[in-house]
Amino acid sequence: MSIRDCALQSEAFAALKDVYDHRDREAARWRAAGRKVIGELGCDVPDELILAAGMLPVRICADPERPLAETDKYLEYAFDPMVRAQFEKIVDGTYYDQIDALAISNSTDVIIRVFLYLREIHRVEPEKKVPPVAFIDWLFTRHRIHQVRDEFIIGLFKQQVEAWAGRPITDEEIRAAGRICNENRQALREMARLRRGQEVRISGSEALVIIGAGLFMDRSEHTKLVRRVTADAAQWPVLAGPRVYYTGANQEDTVLYDKIEAAGMVVVGEDTDWGDRHYDRDYNLDYPVIRGIVDRYFLREFSAKKSTPAQRTEALDREVDAAGAQGVIFYTNQYDEVATWDMPKQRKSLEARGIRHITFGRMLWPVAKNEDLDEKLAGFAAQLKGGVR
Amino acid sequence: MAEEKKAPASRSAVVKKLKATKTVSVYQKEWFFAMKDRVEKEKCDFAILNADVPMEIFRAMDIPFVVNQWWAAICGAKRMTKKYFGLMQANGYRPDLNSYDAQALAESFDPDDHKVDADGNPMGPWGGLPKPTICITRLTGDAQNKIFGLLAENYGADLYTIENTQARITPLNWYELAADRWEELYDTDRIDLAVEELKELIRWLEMKTGKLFDMNKLQEVMDLINEQEGWYKKLRDLIAQCHPVPVTVVDTINAVMQAQWQRGTRWAADHAKSLYEEVKALADKGEAAVPNEKLRMMWLGRGMWQDFAFYQRFEEKYGAVFMWSMYLAMGADAYIRNNVEKDPLRALAARFIGMEDFLHMPPWNSSWFIQQAKQNDIDGVVYMIPENDMQAVEGSYFIKKVMEDAGFPLLAFHADPVNPKKWNAETMTGLVEDFIENRVIPNKEKKQQK
Numbered sequence: 088m089s090i091r092d093c094a095l096q097s098e099a100f101a102a103l104k105d106v107y108d109h110r111d112r113e114a115a116r117w118r119a120a121g122r123k124v125i126g127e128l129g130c131d132v133p134d135e136l137i138l139a140a141g142m143l144p145v146r147i148c149a150d151p152e153r154p155l156a157e158t159d160k161y162l163e164y165a166f167d168p169m170v171r172a173q174f175e176k177i178v179d180g181t182y183y184d185q186i187d188a189l190a191i192s193n194s195t196d197v198i199i200r201v202f203l204y205l206r207e208i209h210r211v212e213p214e215k216k217v218p219p220v221a222f223i224d225w226l227f228t229r230h231r232i233h234q235v236r237d238e239f240i241i242g243l244f245k246q247q248v249e250a251w252a253g254r255p256i257t258d259e260e261i262r263a264a265g266r267i268c269n270e271n272r273q274a275l276r277e278m279a280r281l282r283r284g285q286e287v288r289i290s291g292s293e294a295l296v297i298i299g300a301g302l303f304m305d306r307s308e309h310t311k312l313v314r315r316v317t318a319d320a321a322q323w324p325v326l327a328g329p330r331v332y333y334t335g336a337n338q339e340d341t342v343l344y345d346k347i348e349a350a351g352m353v354v355v356g357e358d359t360d361w362g363d364r365h366y367d368r369d370y371n372l373d374y375p376v377i378r379g380i381v382d383r384y385f386l387r388e389f390s391a392k393k394s395t396p397a398q399r400t401e402a403l404d405r406e407v408d409a410a411g412a413q414g415v416i417f418y419t420n421q422y423d424e425v426a427t428w429d430m431p432k433q434r435k436s437l438e439a440r441g442i443r444h445i446t447f448g449r450m451l452w453p454v455a456k457n458e459d460l461d462e463k464l465a466g467f468a469a470q471l472k473g474g475v476r
Numbered sequence: 477m478a479e480e481k482k483a484p485a486s487r488s489a490v491v492k493k494l495k496a497t498k499t500v501s502v503y504q505k506e507w508f509f510a511m512k513d514r515v516e517k518e519k520c521d522f523a524i525l526n527a528d529v530p531m532e533i534f535r536a537m538d539i540p541f542v543v544n545q546w547w548a549a550i551c552g553a554k555r556m557t558k559k560y561f562g563l564m565q566a567n568g569y570r571p572d573l574n575s576y577d578a579q580a581l582a583e584s585f586d587p588d589d590h591k592v593d594a595d596g597n598p599m600g601p602w603g604g605l606p607k608p609t610i611c612i613t614r615l616t617g618d619a620q621n622k623i624f625g626l627l628a629e630n631y632g633a634d635l636y637t638i639e640n641t642q643a644r645i646t647p648l649n650w651y652e653l654a655a656d657r658w659e660e661l662y663d664t665d666r667i668d669l670a671v672e673e674l675k676e677l678i679r680w681l682e683m684k685t686g687k688l689f690d691m692n693k694l695q696e697v698m699d700l701i702n703e704q705e706g707w708y709k710k711l712r713d714l715i716a717q718c719h720p721v722p723v724t725v726v727d728t729i730n731a732v733m734q735a736q737w738q739r740g741t742r743w744a745a746d747h748a749k750s751l752y753e754e755v756k757a758l759a760d761k762g763e764a765a766v767p768n769e770k771l772r773m774m775w776l777g778r779g780m781w782q783d784f785a786f787y788q789r790f791e792e793k794y795g796a797v798f799m800w801s802m803y804l805a806m807g808a809d810a811y812i813r814n815n816v817e818k819d820p821l822r823a824l825a826a827r828f829i830g831m832e833d834f835l836h837m838p839p840w841n842s843s844w845f846i847q848q849a850k851q852n853d854i855d856g857v858v859y860m861i862p863e864n865d866m867q868a869v870e871g872s873y874f875i876k877k878v879m880e881d882a883g884f885p886l887l888a889f890h891a892d893p894v895n896p897k898k899w900n901a902e903t904m905t906g907l908v909e910d911f912i913e914n915r916v917i918p919n920k921e922k923k924q925q926k
Contacts, residue, residue, distance in 0.1 A: 195618055203642075204838065224642045395625030431568030
């Protein structure tokens with residue numbers, strides 16, 4: 088177990104971990120108080136608009152233990168296994184009882200398909216307990232016409248959120264929500280400084296808990312807790328071991344990081360949406376409100392799903408340098424493999440700069456299904472410790 | 477799965493009679509070598525385009541190009557799949573991902589592509605592609621940015637990507653709206669954006685190639701396409717009303733798919749006319765592709781390029797004839813855009829933004845399949861779901877559900893259209909035989925009793 092006692096003894100960390108471990112609870116409280124909860128599928132649903140409408144955004148997450156009876160009926164097996172498990176909870180009635188509506192962003196192919204399938208379920212099987220669905224058709228090619236188009240699309244999504252809220256949202260409310268999100272991102276960045284630099288005091292798995300809790304709770308409360316944890320963590324013992332950067336499949340829990348850390352490595356950063364990428368780039372308060380949203384989501388660091396291998400190679404180099412990592416762990420799940428197109432060039436670039444790497448491909452989901460993972464991680468850690476290139 | 481075993485050879489006599497099928501194959505080769513010769517002599521720009529890129533612009537600007545998926549079929553036919561599998565692997569790439577779309581990329585790794593062997597035979601397919609200077613795709617799937625990004629890098633070509641938007645309105649009768657009422661078919665803002673995309677592409681191509689775009693030339697290209705697709709419409713309707721059918725998909729897939737990549741040329745329009753006339757003559761004579769036609773079968777999915785004889789294995793035993801595929805029917809229903817002269821760019825936009833959706837987006841694909849099954853008096857549907865290609869994942873549950881709810885038995889199976897390693901002809905033949913015996917025949921008998 089890589090979450091240390093020092094972390095668990097922090098009242099603020101314990102509070103975040105409680106939310107992380109009981110992800111439905113804040114949403115249930117919110118709804119019990121007569122307020123609305125919006126599920127988010129995909130990492131590009133603008134929280135700013137949902138918060139501005141006085142609603143709670145919560146990230147759709149998978150249940151690794153749940154059988155996929157409904158999913159097997161609707162989805163082809165070539166879907167990302169984690170998305171398949173998320174889909175199960177959307178169509179088996181779980182989220183119907185937990186959220187008021189579902190916002191889906193065009194963050195990856197698979198999620199677009201999920202939207203199309205859910206829309207079709209609403210049409211051909213209207214009796215099915217599936218929450219109302221809205222789709223945000225972002226375009227991520229960095230050309231002006233696509234940026235302008237995105238402003239139109241976010242304008243449409245704003246109308247949808249207003250319909251869910253039953254009232255208009257003012258520019259001031261959006262700016263206020265933008266400030267809340269920026270403060271949260273800033274707090275997370277300050278936390279992340281303790282993951283890197285000369286003295287690493289927050290482990291990767293502890294960081295996943297700190298970041299991930301924010302996907303299921305009131306944002307301002309989260310910011311306060313993150314700041315308190317950061318203050319506490321300044322006194323936590325320094326972590327020893329080779330520093331590694333993680334790239335690949337989203338990790339909705341800490342199982343993989345626990346294994347990496349058990350092998351003696353320290354995860355100092357990641358490019359996933361349940362990790363560092365979540366708080367990359369601020370909402371620009373000086374822009375018109377919709378443009379500010381587009382600017383934030385359109386221009387943050389390239390996602391593996393919506394970029395070329397050249398863009399992703401440069402991005403990984405930047406991120407690895409910023410994190411001060413000695414090694415990189417590439418990890419992709421079977422059927423969530425688009426990132427593998429980037430990897431040969433990424434590996435080549437890392438090698439040219441003397442950075443070691445290990446690749447785990449075609450991995451089963453959840454992580455625990457992969458039997459030889461510990462052994463391979465231990466071997467990689469030994470290589471890094473030996474410093475042999 | 478085990479390696480492919482030889483199954484019984486074709487028994488359909490008509491297959492070998494259609495001149496248009498042979499003509500198009502011969503023409504493709506002649507066209508390719510002439511184009512290659514021109515690119516090499518003139519040292520002009522040469523583009524690789526993904527299938528859903530509006531090639532009409534390139535045709536109008538006289539920029540030589542090949543279509544990625546057409547070239548993949550040529551690579552498959554020239555038995556390059558195994559070699560390309562190895563090349564992808566040797567360069568660190570997964571050879572089993574998007575293999576249909578990645579054939580040209582695999583070729584770009586081949587140091588022998590333009591060489592000849594000891595006997596003087598070219599080692600690359602048809603001596604290899606000329607070196608492209610332009611690689612263009614539409615972002616209809618996450619892998620497109622990757623495959624074309626790498627392709628462009630490997631060849632030192634320029635990459636250009638066109639975005640893809642999702643439909644908010646989805647009128648079920650798209651096939652009735654597409655030709656004349658396409659403004660009702662799409663969200664207006666989607667067409668507006670697509671027109672802007674076309675203008676940007678034109679401007680980029682003008683800068684890149686030094687050629688001037690001519691709107692009149694585009695209109696000419698669009699008119700020729702309407703002419704060509706109009707013949708396909710007549711042909712589809714003719715086949716649908718023939719009992720028995722004069723031709724099977726073995727003829728129509730090849731004749732139409734290959735000519736479709738030449739759309740916008742006089743040759744392609746004339747070829748479509750000759751194809752129609754040839755089949756019409758057979759129909760007028762009452763000639764049957766399968767003389768004992770009993771069951772009319774629909775093929776959903778990409779063509780089974782590696783084993784076309786598969787389609788014919790059920791003819792003699794069951795009188796089952798595969799008479800419908802998307803290739804001809806898409807030509808008939810998806811391409812025609814009338815009144816082009818009002819705004820050729822907008823008409824073109826209204827063509828290319830729908831192509832993926834018609835085939836891969838529920839409910840547009842399933843609603844069309846039902847309409848086509850009805851028009852063609854289909855008795856059974858065989859549906860190949862491609863492996864490892866998210867772009868071709870299209871709501872198989874909904875397709876199966878709506879087809880079966882409408883009274884059309886459907887067999888779905890997974891396969892890779894270009895990888896023989898994953899194709900077991902015996903197993904698949906057994907699967908279809910079982911389907912015919914236990915689902916299609918009883919269903920037809922039940923219908924007849926009513």
